[in-house]
Amino acid sequence: MKQDYYEILGISKNASAAEIKKAYRKKAIAYHPDKNPGDKEAxxxxxxxxxxxxxxxxxxKKAKYDQYGHAAFEGGGFGGGGMNMDDIFSQFGDIFGSAFGGGGFGGFSGFGGGQRRVKGSNLRIRVKLTLEEIANGVEKKVKVRRKVQASGVTYKTxxxxxxxxxxTKIQNTILGRMQTxxxxxxxxxxxQIMDHRPPGADAQGLTxxxxxxxxxxxxxxxxGMQLKVSGKGNGAPGNGVPGDLLVAIETEEHPTLKREGDxxxxxxxxxxxxAVLGSSKEIDSVGGKVRIKLEPGIQSGKILRLRGKGVSSLNGYGNGDLLVHVNVWTPKELNKEQREFFERMQNDENFVPSPKKSDKSFFEKVKDMFS
Structure with missing residues (x-):
C-alpha cells in the first residue's frame, strides 16, 4: 500500500503552503543524492x-488527494507518481537553494557536475468520454503531433x-573573494550545443x-480532471527529457442518465x-438495458435503488447506485368516456389519498437518497 504523502513529509493535513514547502526542503536536503552517494534507500x-x-x-492536486487519496492519481497519473530524477531537479531544483553548490541541483554527480538536462514543453489535449466509458474505464488512442529529435542531428560540448x-564567476568584495x-x-x-542541423529541423534540432x-x-x-502521460510531450535538444502530455477530461451528456458523484x-x-396495475419496464444503465418490476399501486415520487449499477468509484470503493425516480404521468386531455370514469372514481375510497407512515415524504426520500 502506498505511503501517505503527509506522513512522508512529516506534516499534518492542516499544514500551510509554507510549512509544506519547508518540510519538503528539509527532507530533500536530508536525502539528496550528493549527501548519500550510492545509497538506494536514500x-x-x-x-x-x-x-x-x-x-x-x-x-x-492537494484538494483531489484529500478527497480521493492516491486513487486520484492512478491510471496515467493526475500529476503524482512515478517521478524520476530529471523531473525532480527540473521542477524543484530551486527549493534546495544554496545547499548544494549554489545552483540548486548543481552538485548531483549523475548530471555531470552541474549539467542540467533540459525538459521539453508539455502538450495539452482534451478527450471527450461517454458516461459508459467513465463508468467502466477505457483506453483511448489519440494522435498527437509532438516535437522529437531530428534524425542526423549531432551535438558538441x-x-x-x-x-x-x-x-563560475569570482568577485572581490569587502569580505574577500566570492565565487558564484x-x-x-x-x-x-x-x-552542449548543436553541431549539425539536418534539413527540416528547427533551431533546436527538433522536427x-x-x-x-x-x-x-x-x-x-x-x-475537468487532468491526466498526465509522462514523456509524451515535446522533446528537448541533446540529452534533454521529453515533456509530458496533459489530458483534460470532458464528458458527453447522456440522453437519459444523470451523474451525481458515483x-x-x-x-x-x-x-x-x-401505476395502478403494476408493470415491468426496461431502462438504460451504463452496463446496458436492465428490466425493473413496478409493484401495483406504486406512488409517484418513489425512488427505486439498483445497487452497484452506478459509476465505479475513483478511490476503489466499489460502484455507486442507479436511482430510478418514478413519475406518474397525468394526462391533460380526456375523452368523454375517460372523464366519466374518473368522475365516478373521485369519491371511491380506493382513489382517496390515504398515505401510511411507511409512505415517506419528499424530504425523507431526499434524505435517503443522499445517505
Missing part, C-alpha cells in the same frame, strides 16, 4: 518526498562552460512528427394505469 526517500510535494504543493552547464555559479547562457545549462499515444483512463474520472439518476415516467 534515493528512494528523495523521490517519495518529491512526489509528495508535487501533489501537496499544488492546491488543486559547449565551449563556454566546457560541458558543465554552469559558469550561474547557468551557462550559451547552452542554457545543457552542457514535428505525429504519434499515436495510448491513454489509460481509470473508471470514475470527472469533468450515483446515477434516471427519470421513469409511467401512466396512471401502469
Amino acid at each position: 534515493e528512494e526517500m528523495f523521490k517519495k518526498a518529491a512526489e509528495a510535494y508535487e501533489v501537496l504543493g499544488d492546491p488543486d 559547449c565551449s563556454t562552460c566546457n560541458g558543465s552547464g554552469q559558469v 555559479a550561474a547557468t551557462c547562457n550559451a547552452c542554457g545549462g545543457a552542457g 514535428t512528427e505525429e504519434e499515436t499515444v495510448s491513454i489509460k483512463i481509470p473508471a470514475g474520472v470527472e469533468e 450515483n446515477l439518476h434516471y427519470d421513469l415516467y409511467i401512466s396512471i394505469s401502469e
Whole structure:
C-alpha cells in the first residue's frame, strides 16, 4: 500500500503552503543524492518526498488527494507518481537553494557536475468520454503531433562552460573573494550545443512528427480532471527529457442518465394505469438495458435503488447506485368516456389519498437518497 504523502513529509493535513514547502526542503536536503552517494534507500526517500510535494504543493492536486487519496492519481497519473530524477531537479531544483553548490541541483554527480538536462514543453489535449466509458474505464488512442529529435542531428560540448552547464564567476568584495555559479547562457545549462542541423529541423534540432499515444483512463474520472502521460510531450535538444502530455477530461451528456458523484439518476415516467396495475419496464444503465418490476399501486415520487449499477468509484470503493425516480404521468386531455370514469372514481375510497407512515415524504426520500 502506498505511503501517505503527509506522513512522508512529516506534516499534518492542516499544514500551510509554507510549512509544506519547508518540510519538503528539509527532507530533500536530508536525502539528496550528493549527501548519500550510492545509497538506494536514500534515493528512494528523495523521490517519495518529491512526489509528495508535487501533489501537496499544488492546491488543486492537494484538494483531489484529500478527497480521493492516491486513487486520484492512478491510471496515467493526475500529476503524482512515478517521478524520476530529471523531473525532480527540473521542477524543484530551486527549493534546495544554496545547499548544494549554489545552483540548486548543481552538485548531483549523475548530471555531470552541474549539467542540467533540459525538459521539453508539455502538450495539452482534451478527450471527450461517454458516461459508459467513465463508468467502466477505457483506453483511448489519440494522435498527437509532438516535437522529437531530428534524425542526423549531432551535438558538441559547449565551449563556454566546457560541458558543465554552469559558469563560475569570482568577485572581490569587502569580505574577500566570492565565487558564484550561474547557468551557462550559451547552452542554457545543457552542457552542449548543436553541431549539425539536418534539413527540416528547427533551431533546436527538433522536427514535428505525429504519434499515436495510448491513454489509460481509470473508471470514475470527472469533468475537468487532468491526466498526465509522462514523456509524451515535446522533446528537448541533446540529452534533454521529453515533456509530458496533459489530458483534460470532458464528458458527453447522456440522453437519459444523470451523474451525481458515483450515483446515477434516471427519470421513469409511467401512466396512471401502469401505476395502478403494476408493470415491468426496461431502462438504460451504463452496463446496458436492465428490466425493473413496478409493484401495483406504486406512488409517484418513489425512488427505486439498483445497487452497484452506478459509476465505479475513483478511490476503489466499489460502484455507486442507479436511482430510478418514478413519475406518474397525468394526462391533460380526456375523452368523454375517460372523464366519466374518473368522475365516478373521485369519491371511491380506493382513489382517496390515504398515505401510511411507511409512505415517506419528499424530504425523507431526499434524505435517503443522499445517505
